[in-house]
Amino acid sequence: MRKQNGKDDILRSLISHKGTFISGQELGQKLSISRVAVHKQIESLASMGFDIERKRKWGYRLVRIPNKPVSPLVKYEFEKIGIYDIDYHYFEEVESVQEIAIREARKKVADWTVFCASRQTGGRGRFERKWVSPYGGLWMSFVFSPEVYLNKAAAISVACAYFVAETLRNEYGLQAFVKWPNDVILNDKKIGGILVTSISEGELIVKAIVGIGLNVNFKPSLIGKAIFPATTILEETGKEFYLPGLLALILKKTKTEMKDMLKNTGKLKNAVEKILWKKGQEVTLRMPDDSFVSGRIKGLDEDCFLVLSTTSGEEKVLSGEFI
Numbered sequence: 001m002r003k004q005n006g007k008d009d010i011l012r013s014l015i016s017h018k019g020t021f022i023s024g025q026e027l028g029q030k031l032s033i034s035r036v037a038v039h040k041q042i043e044s045l046a047s048m049g050f051d052i053e054r055k056r057k058w059g060y061r062l063v064r065i066p067n068k069p070v071s072p073l074v075k076y077e078f079e080k081i082g083i084y085d086i087d088y089h090y091f092e093e094v095e096s097v098q099e100i101a102i103r104e105a106r107k108k109v110a111d112w113t114v115f116c117a118s119r120q121t122g123g124r125g126r127f128e129r130k131w132v133s134p135y136g137g138l139w140m141s142f143v144f145s146p147e148v149y150l151n152k153a154a155a156i157s158v159a160c161a162y163f164v165a166e167t168l169r170n171e172y173g174l175q176a177f178v179k180w181p182n183d184v185i186l187n188d189k190k191i192g193g194i195l196v197t198s199i200s201e202g203e204l205i206v207k208a209i210v211g212i213g214l215n216v217n218f219k220p221s222l223i224g225k226a227i228f229p230a231t232t233i234l235e236e237t238g239k240e241f242y243l244p245g246l247l248a249l250i251l252k253k254t255k256t257e258m259k260d261m262l263k264n265t266g267k268l269k270n271a272v273e274k275i276l277w278k279k280g281q282e283v284t285l286r287m288p289d290d291s292f293v294s295g296r297i298k299g300l301d302e303d304c305f306l307v308l309s310t311t312s313g314e315e316k317v318l319s320g321e322f323i
Contacts (some may be wrong), residue, residue: 006033007041011072012079013063014052023059045072061203067217069116069138069243077248086251087113095122098211102139102197105207109143112255116140116247123213124195131193136218136234138247140252148262149203153196153270154318156305157182159261160194160210162272163254169275171249174237175275179322180306184214185277189231191215216241219312226323269300274302278322283308285320293317 009031013022024035031038042060046052049066065073071090078086080313087110094100095117099122104113117140120133133139146156164184165176177185195211215223215232219239223230233241261268273279276299284294285306291316295308304316 006031006037007044008072008075010041011037011050011062011078014075015065017062019061019063021053021061025173026059027138028094033293048072064315067240067243068118068135069140069247073244074247075117077244078251081248081252083248083252083255086255089113089115091115091117093117093119093121094102096120096124097139097141098124098195098197098209101143101209101211105143105199105209111144112142114140114142114251115279118301131195131213132223133213134218134222136243137216137232138212138214138243138294140247141209142251144207144255144258146208146258146262147206148205150198150200150205151303152262152265153198154181154204155262155265156198156208156210157194157196158272158300158304159268160196160212160254160259162261162268162275163257164192164194164214164250165275166271167246167250167253168233172241172246174233177275178272179277180300181304181319183228183277186231186233186236188277189236190286191231191233191236201298214246214250216243216246236272238288249309265302269302272304273299284323287317287320288323292323293320 010027013027013030024038027038028035042052048070049068051064053061053063069090071088074088094117097117101115119135120139123131123133123139158181161178161182161184165178168174168176174186179185182194183190192214197209198205199207217234218232220231220235279297282290282296286292295310298307298309301307301316308315308317
């Protein structure tokens with residue numbers, strides 16, 4: 001059931017009026033708050049980037065909404081697609097939403113608590129590499145209880161990359177692929193990545209903190225030098241995407257399918273293999289010990305590790321980087 005929230009309810013009313021004026025008195029009566037309280041919430045929305053026209057005796061009219069994943073807009077998108085049990089927290093700018101999520105997870109924060117920022121100053125990817133996170137991207141982390149053993153840890157990042165790629169495919173018609181183990185690829189260039197931090201008790205993963213970084217509405221020049229060719233959705237499509245809606249769709253798919261996919265990793269394996277980048281092609285990976293392995297990508301095993309066909313037979317890759 002939806003929680004009452006003055007700011008969210010006012011935004012909902014402004015949107016429902018489709019660009020026409022609604023008086024402060026009517027807003028107050030609808031929401032059972034004073035006109036002063038209405039004014040304060042309007043000012044708060046304006047500070048977030050909402051363009052709201054104010055006209056004496058007419059009231060308020062929503063002129064423009066910001067293309068940022070601010071809480072009122074994201075919660076509105078959640079409601080539109082039937083999500084009511086995600087605890088969403090937005091920041092204009094932070095060092096790292098992943099670090100915030102890890103800290104909160106250790107305090108036993110509820111499952112499906114989501115932290116998102118418009119900009120990160122200290123974002124990071126695999127192997128503690130810097131992840132450039134300017135305005136115009138989706139930078140979010142969420143906490144959930146996977147209830148799987150450590151041997152399934154790789155499946156979590158693979159699953160999340162799959163959920164992002166499938167959302168882009170099904171909802172936006174983009175030919176996105178999963179690059180094992182944790183990247184999302186468009187036109188053979190990286191547009192997103194997954195970072196998973198696990199909290200375990202014995203062999204059981206009790207909490208997973210999943211970071212999702214997606215390059216959306218900015219120019220690739222902001223990324224700078226990258227180990228693997230990187231791009232943005234804007235660069236590849238020429239279109240600006242609505243961030244609150246994209247975020248909501250990714251989270252809906254992730255939340256709806258995560259539990260089933262982790263319980264049945266054979267199902268996950270089969271789904272990912274259909275959009276697995278370079279499947280059937282010859283590749284070379286650098287291993288953690290700086291050795292190299294080459295072969296044709298056969299697919300994934302039941303734990304979602306990469307399987308190569310090499311000159312000496314099949315080889316399972318537990319960790320490595322494409323070169």
